[in-house]
Amino acid sequence: MIQINEHYTKLQASYLFTDIARRVEAYQKANPDAKVIKLGIGDVTQPLTESVISAFHRAIDEMAVDSTFRGYGPEQGYEFLRTTIAQNDYRARGVAIEPDEVFVSDGAKCDSGNFQELFGTDTVIAVPDPVYPVYVDTNVMAGRTGAWADGRYQGLVYLDGTPSNGFVPSPPDQPVDLIYLCFPNNPTGAVARREQLQEWVEYARRNRALILFDAAYVEFIRDPEIPHSIFEIPGASEVAVEFRSFSKTAGFTGTRCAYTVVPKACTAYRTDGSPHSVRDLWSRRQTTKFNGVSYPVQRAAAAVYSPEGQQEIRALSDYYLENARIIRSGMEAIGHSCTGGSDAPYIWVDAKGAGSWDLFEKLLHTAAVVTTPGSGFGKRGEGFIRISAFNHRERVEEAMERIQAALR
Ligand code: MLT
Numbered sequence: 001m002i003q004i005n006e007h008y009t010k011l012q013a014s015y016l017f018t019d020i021a022r023r024v025e026a027y028q029k030a031n032p033d034a035k036v037i038k039l040g041i042g043d044v045t046q047p048l049t050e051s052v053i054s055a056f057h058r059a060i061d062e063m064a065v066d067s068t069f070r071g072y073g074p075e076q077g078y079e080f081l082r083t084t085i086a087q088n089d090y091r092a093r094g095v096a097i098e099p100d101e102v103f104v105s106d107g108a109k110c111d112s113g114n115f116q117e118l119f120g121t122d123t124v125i126a127v128p129d130p131v132y133p134v135y136v137d138t139n140v141m142a143g144r145t146g147a148w149a150d151g152r153y154q155g156l157v158y159l160d161g162t163p164s165n166g167f168v169p170s171p172p173d174q175p176v177d178l179i180y181l182c183f184p185n186n187p188t189g190a191v192a193r194r195e196q197l198q199e200w201v202e203y204a205r206r207n208r209a210l211i212l213f214d215a216a217y218v219e220f221i222r223d224p225e226i227p228h229s230i231f232e233i234p235g236a237s238e239v240a241v242e243f244r245s246f247s248k249t250a251g252f253t254g255t256r257c258a259y260t261v262v263p264k265a266c267t268a269y270r271t272d273g274s275p276h277s278v279r280d281l282w283s284r285r286q287t288t289k290f291n292g293v294s295y296p297v298q299r300a301a302a303a304v305y306s307p308e309g310q311q312e313i314r315a316l317s318d319y320y321l322e323n324a325r326i327i328r329s330g331m332e333a334i335g336h337s338c339t340g341g342s343d344a345p346y347i348w349v350d351a352k353g354a355g356s357w358d359l360f361e362k363l364l365h366t367a368a369v370v371t372t373p374g375s376g377f378g379k380r381g382e383g384f385i386r387i388s389a390f391n392h393r394e395r396v397e398e399a400m401e402r403i404q405a406a407l408r
Helices: 006-011 016-030 050-063 077-093 108-118 133-141 194-207 280-288 295-302 306-332 356-367 395-406
Strands: 102-104 125-129 158-162 180-183 208-216 240-245 260-261 267-268 275-278 338-341 344-352 384-388
Touching: 006 133, 016 356, 050 260, 050 295, 050 306, 077 102, 077 260, 077 295, 102 108, 108 208, 108 240, 108 260, 108 280, 125 133, 180 194, 194 208, 267 280, 275 280, 275 356, 306 338, 306 344, 306 395, 356 384, 356 395
Parallel strands: 125 158, 125 180, 180 208, 208 240
Antiparallel strands: 102 260, 240 260, 267 275, 338 344, 344 384
């Protein structure tokens, strides 16, 4: 008899964004004339930029010619892209990352979801609350948690993000083995200062723990004091792995390209306490389970680093940040306190006593605007909604007018 992985039955209903999509579809069906504006899932709306598109076209043309055609590429990514990433995203900022520490992939969601496979089933895991659900659900699937009880999975160490800590939790009092951090944060839009990351790196070094640092939104940082990478913190390369993505940076949500940096110094331990290279484990995993990102997509990603490409992606993030400013000031004008939106594309809005799903439903039904209920990101998200800045300017402006009319 084929048996299911029973751990899947612990998962809460469906994935958050699937649940939202179903509710929006039902609303749209009942209200076919409503012009729904989606500020829910963080999906980009601006097209790929000129440099990216021309590199993409050129690479597709290469695939059509015998002498330049390519079959399987290296599982870790082509050398040209790994070198460009190491140089531009790290070495240019004084961080010593080598190309063979960069692993190109088809998404930070997949990488941050898959990475837990490298570690033992007894691994003690700490996650912020609120949190990007992928970190939690993938560990539930792998059997590293107990049952769902009172809005949380037993066995996980939850780190409360609250208005009083600015949604940047400090390390726990107890030792844990694996820590998920995301800055600029999804969902709260909070950013971590250098000394806050330093505290985490010191904690990880003391406890021989590992930090999985999701930096998918780094392109939105404008404050020069905010670190762009966990590896800017001394000692981090032994205790951290970093996920980055071209999705929000360069509009690649439908094109798919990301990368994970695993320094050679990064260490995990065998049961007898002897050290083992995390990079080698990830490389082994990727070569077995992944056949790399397509050649044209990697050429398109490399074009992001040309001088023109850099200007173009800056304009993209400026565009979404202006949307974020409009959303935040619009919500504040009607008395909702907000976090995020200045170095991140998400605005975390206090629902002023309303329940997250109640406010979500109210905005859907009275303003035809889709947001994301904060409680979908964890127990501490209750009483908040997340508004995404990824949409066309005129839609964001209209959404804010409708929201203000609905909530005033
Ligand atoms: C989100 O809205 O939280 C993100 O778009 C989800 C993702 O990047 O997978």
